[in-house]
Amino acid sequence: MLLETLLAVALLGAAVVFVAPNRIAGKLAFAISLVPAAISLWLFAAFDGSGNALLEGDLAFESQMEWIQFGDYAITWFVGVDGISLPLVVLTTILTSLAILSSWTPIDERESQFYGLILFIEANLIGVFVALDFFVWFIFWEAVLIPMYLLIGIWGGPRRKYAAIKFFVYTNVASLVMFGAFVALVFGLGDAVSSFALPEITDAMINGDGVQTALFGVDPTTLTALVFVAMFLGFAVKVPIVPFHTWLPDAHVEAPTPASVLLAGVLLKMGTYALLRFNFTMFPTDVIEPFVVPIAAIAVISVIYGAMLALAQTDLKRIVAYSSVSSMGYVILGLIAFTQFGVGGATFQMVSHGLISGLMFMAVGVIYNATHTRMVTDMSGMADRMPVAVGILIAGAFGYMGLPLMSGFYGEFAIFFGSFGSEFLAYAPVFTAAAMFGIVIVAGYLLFAMQRAVFGPYNLETEYEVTRAPLHDIAPMFVLLGLIIALGVAPELIFEMITDAVDPIIANGGDL
Amino acid sequence: MEPIQLPEWTALGPALLLAATAIALFVVDSISPRSTNRNVLAGIATTGSLAALGVAVWFSMAGVGATGVDGFGVIELFDGQFVVDQLALYFMIIVAVVTALVVVASYDYMAGHTYQAEYYSLVLLAATGMATMAAANSLVTIFIALELASLPSYALVSILKDNRGSVEAGLKYFLVGALSSAIFLYGISLVYGATGYLQLGNIASVIEAGDAAAYDGLLGLGILFLIGGIAFKTASVPFHFWAPEAYEGAPAPISAFLSSASKAAGFVIAFRVFTEAFPLEATAGVIGIDWTVAFVALAIVTMTVGNFAAATQDNVKRMLAYSSIGHAGYALIGLAGLSADGGELVMGAAMMHLLVYGFMNTGAFLFVALAEHWGVGRTFEDYNGLGRRAPVACFALAIFMFSLAGIPPLGGFWSKYFLFSSALEAGLLVVAAALVINSALSLYYYSRLVKAVWIEDPVLERDALTQPTGLYAAIVVAAVMTVVLLPGFGPVVDTALEAAAAIV
Secondary structure: OHHHHHHHHHHHHHHHHHHOOHHHHHHHHHHHHHHHHHHHHHHHHHOOOEOOOOOOOEOEEEEEEEEEEEOOEEEEEEEEEOOOHHHHHHHHHHHHHHHHHHOOOOOOOOHHHHHHHHHHHHHHHHHHHHEOEHHHHHHHHHHOHHHHHHHHHHHOOOOHHHHHHHHHHHHHHHHHHHHHHHHHHHHHHHHHOOEOEHHHHHHHHHOOOOOOOOEOOEOHHHHHHHHHHHHHHHHHHHOOOOOOOOHHHHHHHHOOHHHHHHHHHHHHHHHHHHHHHHHHHHOOHHHHHHHHHHHHHHHHHHHHHHHHHHHOOOEHHHHHHHHHHHHHHHHHHHHHHOOHHHHHHHHHHHHHHHHHHHHHHHHHHHHHHHHOOOEHHHEEOHHHHOHHHHHHHHHHHHHHHOOOOOHHHHHHHHHHHHHHOOOOOOOHHHHHHHHHHHHHHHHHHHHHHHHHHOOOOOEEOOOOOOOOOOHHHHHHHHHHHHHHHHHHHOOHHHHHHHHHHHHHHHHHOOOO | OOOOOOOHHHHHHHHHHHHHHHHHHHHHHHHOOOOOOHHHHHHHHHHHHHHHHHHHHHHHHHOOOOOOOOOOOOEEEOOOOEEEOHHHHHHHHHHHHHHHHHHHHHHHHOOOOOOHHHHHHHHHHHHHHHHHHHHEOEHHHHHHHHHHHHHHHHHHHOOOOOOHHHHHHHHHHHHHHHHHHHHHHHHHHHHHHHHOOOEHHHHHHHHHHOOOHHHHHHHHHHHHHHHHHHHHHOOOOOOOOHHHHHHHHOOHHHHHHHHHHHHHHHHHHHHHHHHHHOOHHHHHHHHOOOHHHHHHHHHHHHHHHHHHHHHOOOEHHHHHHHHHHHHHHHHHHHHHOOOOOOHHHHHHHHHHHHHHHHHHHHHHHHHHHHHHHHOOOOEOHHHOOHHHHOHHHHHHHHHHHHHHHOOOOOHHHHHHHHHHHHHHHOOOHHHHHHHHHHHHHHHHHHHHHHHHHHOOOOOOOOOOOOOOHHHHHHHHHHHHHHHHOOOOHHHHHHHHHHHHHHHO
């Protein structure tokens, strides 16, 4: 019942904060958010699962209850964690607490509603990672949209209305495509499954005969392939990868800082997590095989194109936003490599990118709070006035570039290592080499921006007095930096449990 | 202990309680005419509707009218003129829920109105008619119940006598209603002419025995006319055009009442008449066409017309009115899918949708009532920025809108999903596709209202808004139920499927 407690605390907390007076909402929300954070750390310490949740692994903290029986299919309340989902749960709870701290300064109207929505998002994000029944998962997955839509729409920047609706339409249409595809898959499996529990469906796909029933005149093999493609596209929008990425910069730039932190830190991981859980775990390798090269190509294009787009930006927030497109490309490459280090590294990179991009958005947010501009061209020599905030921004940038002893290095290294030697992916060395080139561009645009904005003589055209940031803005960034370095120095903290859960997926591929 | 054996007539308890409440209100009115003591009047009406709800829930849970259990079974009253089965109780629950919400909300909305007692007793009388419709088992009792529900409704729509819109809406509603009643009655007479019976079961036996074969055209025409009457009551194409006018002009709680309870009552008639009186294959053998075809066409056209029209509205109440037409189209899937095996799944899904709809749609119209109470205008723009002044009510509104659109974390998602999956299983690919496309489209205009209250800046600055107790209570209860129906949907599914399986 621990996972239920986790969800309940966040949900009830959201309700309490929503009706609390604005004056105390921020502090109350922070205090409440510490409870899920503490519980998730305790879960992390007491974790005793092994294997993959979908592949007959030993689940930790699982619970399953009957919910609805409609026709031939049962829908159950089924939650539990394995080595892939637990690190993401911990990432969510910690990042939420820190995001709440970082919003004390910028959020100055309708506070109780703002913090209520943040806690509501947290609950749903946790739910996405712990759910093991398709419907439970889908409900949490969709429930994330509404609060994020409101966060961007109410507290966002000048073009918030456009950005909010674009975010909502893109991700909702994608969900619809994915939902339809998955339901078709379950119907296609026919009598082989009697519920929407993901492990049961996976078992029918991998160990059973797979889809045997033709639906509406589509033969089973084609149907399986179509479902794979439709689900991939559905998740690709969420990740996002080129060419479905255009909602991301708008949403990021217009969203208030704390929402950006959660958006980049956790929401994007929903897409890659779902890709790993559904597309690359549930489908036998012979279904995936024809799509390997196109997916790898899209991944590499995302890496390079995303980085090039970032290179062309002058808005700090846009730079960080586009670099997320690039980083997510690495994750896709690692997943499609289908090796222990590739998939494990991709999962590690999800956590690592969550921490680093969260840190970057916070640092940009702190600078914006003081200067009210984010344009690289408008500022110069910021290090003079805001040494601590800028120092952290630089540290985050180096983390992005993959400086050894920071988590970004280990994640990217494992991905490249895994994908270079992949036998599943044709032309693996070519793809890997091309993707590695992305690192050069990343270093290029980050250093370029740093040099323009941070160093040199102080010069800022603004009527605002630029002062040092308060402690509650700085402290969360230090926590994140500490975590980034900790994971960089000792990646086995989470990498062991990740590989433990990844190995069964790789084993499905047989002698690849 | 020996279970207490209630006399059989008590099975109609929910309807009788509603009728008794209406009469009690008349008594109060005759003792002190023109009473404006709304505590007493609304109190009696609320107590009565809640009692009816409680009894209906109790009966339903106790298995009154349940089939397949020893010692239970469908209860037939007055030689089968009325039946009380799980289907009847299920729809009595919907009617009672909506009545209770509307009555509680009217406490504030009708404050200061001259005809308080008349208003409440008319609402209760209409509710009595609707509850009776749920149990009526013969074309005559169905027609009488239908008129009992309709006549008070005409008066209720135009009860704001000084308001031209209200009076005009009442007149339009009455004229279209009278016409469709005539059509329905004519349909009854044709069916009677073809089969010689009015009781649903007897009609079915005549058709199955092949005795109606000589009157195939008569019977077919009669069925067509019955469909017309039902289309009026459920606000479906082609008799839907009264709905936007009537809902817009009527007092908002009455719009909520008509669009939720009256629609559900219309559907229970449709479900019962077409499953009990016109068995699919035998009827198709006589009239030469499968009547589900008509409902397939009606479902698709109704949901499409409703949604496209709703998307173009600037007036919130009209948008909700057209959306209610769209939802009638969704519920019609329940009849469209009956031809396949597992027809009870389709009909069960439609019944679930009507229950969820009873909460979310009533809640949405009650929010409009709240806005009218505040004196906010009628268009989307007038609603801009209300979220700043009344966060709780606007939060509830967001719940209703997203639930109506069928977004997952709310009850509306389940019923729409079950409609979708059962339509697929029944092989109605086109209908399922229309459902998905229309739901996706509906998100546009539902989210527009959420955007207006939460995201847009107010056009004019408002002072703090009042928080009328009754309206707030009704809205919050409806919102809570819409949310609670997500985790608590299991029992609803079981009840609805059981009720549907008994008559399909």
